Amino acid sequence: MRNSKFRHVFGKALRREQCYDNIRITRSSWDAAYCAVNPKFVAVVTEAAGGGAFLVLPLSKVGRIERDCPLVAGHRDSVLDIAWCPHDDNLIASSSEDCTIKVWEIPDEGILKENLTESMVDLEGHTKRVGHIVWHPTAQHVLLSAGCDNFIYIWDVGTGTAMIEIQTNDQPYCASFNLDGSKFALTCKDKKLYVYDSHTGKVLQEGDSHNGAKQSRCIYLKNGLVFTTGFSKRSDRRYTLHDENDLSKPLVEQDIDKTNGVIFPFYDPDVNMVYLCGKGDSSIRYYEIGELNGKPNVFYLEMYQSKDPQKGFGFMPKRALNVNSCEIARIYKLHNSGLCEAIPFTVPRKSDLFQEDLYPDTVGDTPAITAEEFFSGKNAEPLLVSIVERL
Incomplete structure (x- = not known):
């Protein structure tokens, strides 16, 4: 039996009155998470007449949401993706069917008057x-966008300028930066997996990804590993683990099930765990990335199961979790009924004291470099903060 402190991680949804209810969640069929959370706010893509919109609420404003609640509503067509800036909890980016990306500043109180x-x-x-869309993890105000025009742009948000332009072979599905942002992984409709240099836009590696027809997703892990989810030719859902320096063959490849919903992976680099959320089903599986016989491997831990299918999800940054209850992750799950449900994942411990081994230093909200430094070729590891000092 393999030893791991995360063999018994339990997810339990908060009571309905502690969640957000009566949200007009978007009916778009685009495969996106539709939800983004940070230590201040939760944002959900919604239905809107005459354009695209999303709702932003303070974490504390739980309960039933008024139908005429003010929205962030500047797009001319449906909003497809939203992402909070990792270095400013009041900044959020949105991308849309109208071919644009917009960056918004949300007031501190988070409650819009109009x-x-x-x-x-x-x-x-x-x-x-x-x-x-995805923000650069360490450079301030740097954003990557992927469009159905087969182009990727890396923007200097401060100047509103596309500094790097990359033409892909086919429609890009998902991009993920490595921890210092020097590279990013990309899955495309051509069923390939790529690793790009973030500064030059050149392909460093490419290999076969999932050969099924539906969308594949990727996340860059620590130690030069890339994790992907997708479908086989027989429509089995599966995941793979790759070495960034050789994408010709996966290190690990494992079928999961035959459900047809796209799987969205979320990564916790502090404890090297991956959470897999299947769109349209009602389960969240979680795994630990480790080694077996000296080689990288993926170890199944447990599955959170509920009766209600999930429309979308948001993954909370570590610095906002309740460490006094040994909470190591929190996922926000969107229901078709309009409920946005918070699901904390905890490691049971007998002691009431702070469990330091569960909480190594985590990524803070201070950028390591400026946009100008990044576009001049500089890389930097993320600046870490001690959770103990924040107690």
Whole structure:
């Protein structure tokens, strides 16, 4: 039996009155998470007449949401993806069917008096819908966008300029930076997995990804590993683990089940755990990345199961968790009924004292380098903060 302190991680949803209810969640069929959370706010993509919109609420404002609650509503067409800035909890980016990306500043109290229609920055360059956006992990105000025009742009948000332009072979599905942002992994409709240099836009490695017809996703792990989820030709859902320096063959490849919903992976680098959330089903599986006989491997831990299917998900940064209850992750799950449900994942411990072994130093909200430094070729590891000092 393999020893691990995370063999018994339990997820338990909060009571309905501790969650958000009556949200008009988007009915779009685009495969996106539709939810983003940070230590201050939860954001959910919603239905909106005459354009695209999303809802932003303070974490403390739980309960039933009024149907006429003000929205962030500046896009001319449906919002497809949203992402909070990792270095400023009041900044959020959104991408849309209208081919634009907008960056918004949310007021500290988070409760809008009226619809927010004026964005801080509009990023224009894509000629088709923009289905995926991701912030650089260590450089301030650097954002990557992937569009259905087969282009990827890396933007200097401060100037509103696309500094790097990359043309892909096919429609990009999902991009993920490594921990210092010097590289990013990419899955595409051509069923390939790529690793790019973030500064030059050059392909460093490429290999076969999942050969099924539906969307595949990727996340960059520590130690040069890339984790992907997708489908086989027989429509089995599966995951793979790759070495960034050789994508010709996966280190690990494992079928999961035959359900048809796209799997969204979320990664906790502090404890090297991956959470797999299947869209349209009702389970969240979690795994630990480790070694077996000196080689990287993926170890199944447990599965959170509920009766209600999930429409979307948000993954909370570690610095916002309740460490006094040994909470190591929190996932926000969207229901088709309009409920946004918080699910804490905890490690049971007998002691009431702070469990330091569960909480190594984690990524803080201070950027390691400026956008100018990044675009001049500099890389930097993320700046870590002690959770103990924040207690």
